[in-house]
Amino acid sequence: MTRATSLLYLDGVSVSFDGFKALNELSLTIAPGEMRAIIGPNGAGKTTMMDVITGKTRPDSGDVFFNGAVDLTGEDEASIAELGIGRKFQKPTVFESHTVWDNLELALKAPRGPFATLFHTITGAEKTRIEDLLDLIRLNDKRDELAANLSHGQKQWLEIGMLLAQDPKLLLVDEPAAGMTDAETAETAELLKDIANDHSVVVVEHDMVFVRSLGVKVTVLHEGSVLAEGSLDHVSADERVVEVYLGR
Amino acid sequence: MMTSFLFRAMDARAGIFLAIMAAAIVLVPAGNLLVPEGSPFHVPTYAVTLMGKYLTYALLALAVDLVWGFCGILSLGHAAFFALGGYAMGMYLMRQIGTRGVYGDPILPDFMVFLNWPELPWYWYGFDMFWFAALMVVLVPGVLAFVFGWFAFRSRVTGVYLSIITQALTYALLLAFFRNDMGFGGNNGLTDFKDILGFDIQADSTRAGLFAASGIALVFCYVICRAVTRSKLGKVLVAVRDAESRTRFLGYRVEHYKLFVWTLSAMMAGVAGALYVPQVGIINPGEFAPANSIEVVIWVAVGGRGTLVGAVLGAVLVNFAKTWFTAALPDIWLFALGGLFVVVTLFLPKGIVGTFSQGWTALRQRKASADYEAGSDEPPSSPPHAPSATARDAEPQPAE
Amino acid sequence: MGGTKKFKRLIPRDAAERLLGMRRLTFIRNAGGPMSFSRSLLLFLFLAMGLTAPALAQSDPEALRPLINELAKGKYDDTQKQIGALVATGDPAVAPALEALGDGDLYFRKSDGMVFIASKAGKGYALTDPLTLESAGEAGRRDVKKIKVNNKLRRVLRSALGSLTLMAPDPAVRKQAAEAVFKSRDPDSIEALDAALAAETDDSVRTVMEQARAAAVLNSDLGDEDKLAAVEVLASMGTRQAMSLLLSVQSSLEGPVRDATAAAVTKIEKSIAAWDAAQNIWYGLSLGSVLLLAAIGLAITFGVMGVINMAHGEMVMIGAYVTFVVQEMIRTSMPGLFDYSLFIALPLAFLVSGAIGVAIERGVIRWLYGRPLETLLATWGISLILQQAVRSLFGPTNREVGNPDWMSGAFEVGQMTITYNRMWIIVFAMLVFAGLMLVLKKTPFGLYTRAVTQNRRMAASMGIRTPWVDALTFGLGSGIAGIAGVALSQIDNVSPNLGQGYIIDSFMVVVFGGVGNLWGTLVGAMTLGVVNKFLEPYAGAVLGKILVLVFIILFIQKRPRGLFALKGRAVEA
Structure with missing residues (x-):
């Protein structure tokens, strides 16, 4: 796939911290509408890759393009978010002293400038959208609850809901199943698959069961570059992947 | 749009606050001017001035609370904006003295004659006009805050680092204003004011008027703060306070929000300073002292940060205590103030108002859930816990 | 001065x-x-x-x-x-x-x-x-x-008097007599000087006499040859005094002597500029060591532990008061020990400030870990209490702390004057720095401290008693501040406000140098000291200080984490 037809295009991206190469000539392409799982042992560079895409970390070298044309290395977090890339963090980060409703309202796609928000009055359409999202993430009865009072799993879901409220073209989801019960993990997988119907999604996950249940193409990262790519069965069969994971 | 914006500021809690303020603005001057001196309801002039001073402190506390309580920017330099506003007003008052100064120079203030300055420096031009001085009262602190904030927030200086450079800012200004050649009276500052807008600054009626003006300014700024914090922008500010980088990933330009609220707050501090100066009759570089800025923070912490009423209440209570202590037990005051810092941060992190509303809501909730369990159809509509850090959902309470 | x-x-x-x-x-x-x-x-x-x-x-x-x-x-x-x-x-x-x-x-x-x-x-x-x-x-x-x-x-x-003193038996008197001739430039003294030079045995006195003679020669009606030689002697002096002398006679001279004088003035100007720079660097290093002493304890509590200790200045102040108390006791009971008073005060100041530090950590700060802004407020409160306590105990005015003999006086290096107190403070600051480095890098305690700072949970699970380490680290930082107080009592007024004067500067140093890095604190302190002293001649002391503050404010915008910032993901965690 070429840069022009891709949604996200990383080519030869390197990042180092004090001599430690977190990303080493990483190249990765996500097609529009695609859902991709990214796995890899600790320190493989998964989170750093997310940081580079969302503008938190500047790469030392390499290209990052969105929609085939927009150079992300020159943009900051806010404008990348505005371009349509949403991110869910490894540790769920919601606004704890806001209610569930307010969390969603803040995430909702709307003008982001200070004067726009100062004089903003919530519209009917926005209310409907929030109601829909509340249903989707099953937090309708908790709408007035402070986010701080939610359980860990509910926070994960709220964050996914906020991601959807942004209505991004591409969702970056970092370990959505971390700390969830098996039942919650299964539900989360279903939710993500629903979302993947009309969004591109990149999921970073440790949990192989979860990745298997997504049933999508898998990229294995190791020491900052791509080790293997393909279906989960394909990569599991790869000698090097087995070696990296089991340390043989 | 504007009306709905301001309308948002109104609820029961704001109503109680505004009613109390309105009563004070009417009753205190009346008690001073209309009630004869022997009457138990007479308010002596010194008390009017003292309370007027408290109100300007309350306004300063409000400004600090807006940035600290709602946006998490702990400013240790707000006294700088307060003092700049004060100096702008002081310059107007100096120009009003005219030939009544010791040296009788119609243009030059006394200290310039004393220093053999041949003519008025350019930055003193215009301060003979009240409207110009009033403009500068908000503009000078506003511009300084804008420039400072633009640099600081753009480079993402946050937390303790920001606190320390705000302290450096006010310290640098302190040193600068001590210099005679700055043209602001050096060590002695500006004083010996005669009149304001043509009224004798010592007269009872002027004092009462200044008290009322301080009250009105406080009410006005309170309504603005309330409207700002209850708007969607206010929610973004709280989001920035709690999870700054998360807010960025949602697409908000955090630096713009901070800059907006920071500049607004500095302007309010400037207004507070401008009202403070004619009431105490002097402005000198001591007002820039870093210790002053830190003291304001404790007023806010005592009252309850993130609650606007708390900031006002804290400022008035702590300063009342200060007045009382420094008169009755002067040696004890610093122990008391120091102890207050420690006790409040350790045991009362939400401050008086925050703790109170938390307790109040918990009580209501218990009652409500008891009703619910007793067979009520409706689940409790109020949130289980009021967000302690925001005034938004906190309940009005009788403490005011 | x-x-x-x-x-x-x-x-x-x-x-x-x-x-x-x-x-x-x-x-x-x-x-x-x-x-x-x-x-x-x-x-x-x-x-x-x-x-x-x-x-x-x-x-x-x-x-x-x-x-x-x-x-x-x-x-x-x-x-x-x-x-x-x-x-x-x-x-x-x-x-x-x-x-x-x-x-x-x-x-x-x-x-x-x-x-x-x-x-x-x-x-x-x-x-x-x-x-x-x-x-x-x-x-x-x-x-x-x-x-x-x-x-x-x-x-x-005049010449009779000159020769009387120039031939005096005490070399110091002879030298001063020659210096007096240098000032008066009296040509009548030449003869006396010549006689004195012939008899002179002390080299340093001889040099001064030669210079005096040169000064007198330039003022006399002797020939060009003598005058050229005189100009050379003065040029080799290289001092401001020689330059002003040459400048003042320049207009009365003619021909080659005048040219030689002009050349000599240029030469002296250069040498003076070099010495001035050296002197400025010295003053800067001296100020830098004061800053280092004040800031180094903070570098531990703030830099290593992340605790904003606004009472840090008061720890310095308490160290200075310990010195005062020690000296008072020595004065009343054992006056002979006065020269050792600082050595007695050092360990005591460390213990007193350190103990107060441990008490503060156990009593207040440990409840506030992870809430830096609250820590800032609480420790500010503590600083007010400590100040007022000292004010109640010792009174609000300055207390007299004396310099032992070996701390007073000065000596000259070329055209630089080096006072002993400044010199010892620089030496002392370096020793404290080195000692601290050693403690943190080479002792088990240092290892524990670093382990706790880097990963508290991991350190705890490896059996390190983290609360104990916290308290002692804070005590160490405070104790070092107390030691700094002993040194600063020698150059600053010992009053309850002593600490206030240092707290902002200390924070500037730590933040400028880079939090969590002692080397950064060293470089930061020295840089700020030298920059300050180089600005002073142009901008004046106050404006110089303002410029430094503005510089730091701008610098933090550019490098929000200081000169020697830690990089990488660890910072975000």
């Missing part, structure tokens, strides 16, 4: 004391009439000579008196001869009389022909014995008569 301080630096301590004492004496003597500075200086020299060379001073004044009284007799030529006779005695005791003669203050009593130094007092004169310098009563206006001198005699007197 006050006049006396400057004085102290230019002249060795003992000489300075004598000088101060003598000046007081001459001023008392002076009360009646005006006396030129050079005269009082010369007087001092003679008196000093009398003190340091008792063998000569013991000469019997009565043996000299007839010779002195002879001065009043005869015409100018006789007086001149008599001056020669006095000089021939080689006794410095005759100098005041000669000096007074030159200034027209020497009178003789008509009744008995006795000679006195006289000054107007009321309607008559106050008389002073010219040999013992004791008061000799008063005399009416008509009872005494001035001994007249003409210009020729004055010249003779």
Whole structure:
């Protein structure tokens, strides 16, 4: 796939911290509408890759393009978010002293400038959208609850809901199943698959069961570059992947 | 749009606050001017001035609370904006003295004659006009805050680092204003004011008027703060306070929000300073002292940060205590103030108002859930816990 | 800098004391009439000579008196001869009389022909014995008569006086006499100088004499050759004094000498600039070490532990008060130990400040970990309490903390003056820094500290008692502040506000250097110190400081985590 037809295009991206190469000539392409799982042992560079895409970390070298044309290395977090890339963090980060409703309202796609928000009055359409999202993430009865009072799993879901409220073209989801019960993990997988119907999604996950249940193409990262790519069965069969994971 | 914006500021809690303020603005001057001196309801002039001073402190506390309580920017330099506003007003008052100064120079203030300055420096031009001085009262602190904030927030200086450079800012200004050649009276500052807008600054009626003006300014700024914090922008500010980088990933330009609220707050501090100066009759570089800025923070912490009423209440209570202590037990005051810092941060992190509303809501909730369990159809509509850090959902309470 | 301080630096301590004492004496003597500075200086020299060379001073004044009284007799030529006779005695005791003669203050009593130094007092004169310098009563206006001198005699007197002092037995006196000639640039002294040079054995005195001679030569009507040699001697001095001398004679010179002078001035300018820079660096390093001392404890509590300790300045202040208490106790009970007072104060200050630090950590700060802004407020409160406590105990005014002998005085390196207290503080700051580095890098305690700072949970699970480490680390930082207080008590006023003056600077240093990095603190302190001192000559002390603050504010915008920032993901965690 070429840069022009891709949604996200990383080519030869390197990042180092004090001599430690977190990303080493990483190249990765996500097609529009695609859902991709990214796995890899600790320190493989998964989170750093997310940081580079969302503008938190500047790469030392390499290209990052969105929609085939927009150079992300020159943009900051806010404008990348505005371009349509949403991110869910490894540790769920919601606004704890806001209610569930307010969390969603803040995430909702709307003008982001200070004067726009100062004089903003919530519209009917926005209310409907929030109601829909509340249903989707099953937090309708908790709408007035402070986010701080939610359980860990509910926070994960709220964050996914906020991601959807942004209505991004591409969702970056970092370990959505971390700390969830098996039942919650299964539900989360279903939710993500629903979302993947009309969004591109990149999921970073440790949990192989979860990745298997997504049933999508898998990229294995190791020491900052791509080790293997393909279906989960394909990569599991790869000698090097087995070696990296089991340390043989 | 504007009306709905301001309308948002109104609820029961704001109503109680505004009613109390309105009563004070009417009753205190009346008690001073209309009630004869022997009457138990007479308010002596010194008390009017003292309370007027408290109100300007309350306004300063409000400004600090807006940035600290709602946006998490702990400013240790707000006294700088307060003092700049004060100096702008002081310059107007100096120009009003005219030939009544010791040296009788119609243009030059006394200290310039004393220093053999041949003519008025350019930055003193215009301060003979009240409207110009009033403009500068908000503009000078506003511009300084804008420039400072633009640099600081753009480079993402946050937390303790920001606190320390705000302290450096006010310290640098302190040193600068001590210099005679700055043209602001050096060590002695500006004083010996005669009149304001043509009224004798010592007269009872002027004092009462200044008290009322301080009250009105406080009410006005309170309504603005309330409207700002209850708007969607206010929610973004709280989001920035709690999870700054998360807010960025949602697409908000955090630096713009901070800059907006920071500049607004500095302007309010400037207004507070401008009202403070004619009431105490002097402005000198001591007002820039870093210790002053830190003291304001404790007023806010005592009252309850993130609650606007708390900031006002804290400022008035702590300063009342200060007045009382420094008169009755002067040696004890610093122990008391120091102890207050420690006790409040350790045991009362939400401050008086925050703790109170938390307790109040918990009580209501218990009652409500008891009703619910007793067979009520409706689940409790109020949130289980009021967000302690925001005034938004906190309940009005009788403490005011 | 006050006049006396400057004085102290230019002249060795003992000489300075004598000088101060003598000046007081001459001023008392002076009360009646005006006396030129050079005269009082010369007087001092003679008196000093009398003190340091008792063998000569013991000469019997009565043996000299007839010779002195002879001065009043005869015409100018006789007086001149008599001056020669006095000089021939080689006794410095005759100098005041000669000096007074030159200034027209020497009178003789008509009744008995006795000679006195006289000054107007009321309607008559106050008389002073010219040999013992004791008061000799008063005399009416008509009872005494001035001994007249003409210009020729004055010249003779000057050179006579010059040779008297230039040949004095004490080298310090000879040196000062030569320095006096250098200032007066009197060509008549050349002869005396030549004679003195021929006899001179001390190299340092010889150099000064040569310089004095050069100065006199330039002022004389000697030939170009002599003058060129003189210019060279002055050029090699390289001091401001030599330059101003050359500049002042430049206009009166012609031809090659003038060119040589111009060249010499340029050369001296360069050398002065270099020395000035060196002196500025020295001052900067000295200020830097003060900053380092103040900040280094903070670098631990703030930099390593992440605790914003606004009471840090008070720990410094308490260290200074410990020094005060130690010195008070020594003064009252064991005055002999005074020179060791600082060594006694150091461990005590460490323990007292450290103990208070541990108490603060256990009592307040440990409840506030992870809430830096709250810590800031609570410790500010503590700082107010500590200040007020010290104010109640010791009073609000400055307390006197003395410098031991080895901390006072100064010495010169080239054209730089180095005071001992500044020098020891620099040495001390470096020692403290090195010691701290050693503790943190080489001891088990340091290892625990670093482990806890880097990963508290992991450290705890490995069996390190983290609360214990926290308390001791905070105690260490506070104790170091106390030690700094002992040093700062030597150069700053010891008052309850002492700490306040350092807290902002300390934070600036730590933040500028980079939090969590002791080397950064060192470099930060030294950089800020030197920058400050280089700005001062152009901007003045206050404006210089403002500029440094503005610079730091801008610097933090550019590098929000300081000079030596930690990078990478660890920072975000």
